[in-house]
Amino acid sequence: MTDDATARPKTGLVDPETALSMTGLDFVAGMGEGTLPMPPIFDVMPVRAHHWDHGSVEFRSRTEPRFANPMGTTHGGWIMTMLDTAMAVAAHTTLAKGETYTSIDTSVRFVRPIPTEGEDLRIVWRVLSRGRKVITVEGRLEAIGKDDASGKLCATGTSSCMVIDNGRSKIPS
16 A cells, blocks of 8 residues: 555535436446545545445555554544445445435444554445345455555444435436
8 A cells, every 4th residue: 555545535525416416336436536525524534445346345544543542453433434434335336316325234343453553454345235225235344464465354344224215216227
């Protein structure tokens, strides 16, 4: 991971009409390519979209001392926020025009502590099921080496989102 890999992206909110006029994958691609702003939460999270496709997303991040817990490792709340963010973006890639979503539940399991001093991370989520009303996703957070090799599993998670049809859905063909 290069030093610019966690450079702060452009953040802000997209007009709801604009967002609803796009498929979820087109919207996520716009954020990843920088033509649309990332949500404001990205102002405080050193994360960037690395890869996205229909039903999957990969983010990259790097730990920082400001996210330490009292034991000196990365705080679980920060880890859960990273996983929740990537989960939401993976679910978003499956939306048709006119659809939005909201989280129903998220469950995270911690596997090992994560150091706070510049540990490179890969956060990967994939959609397991995309129904008419519920999207189910699973993911993992891995510590990766400087060579981008397969990482050490640090946390896993599952999540469900409720699909909200705003009366404009057009299922992509």
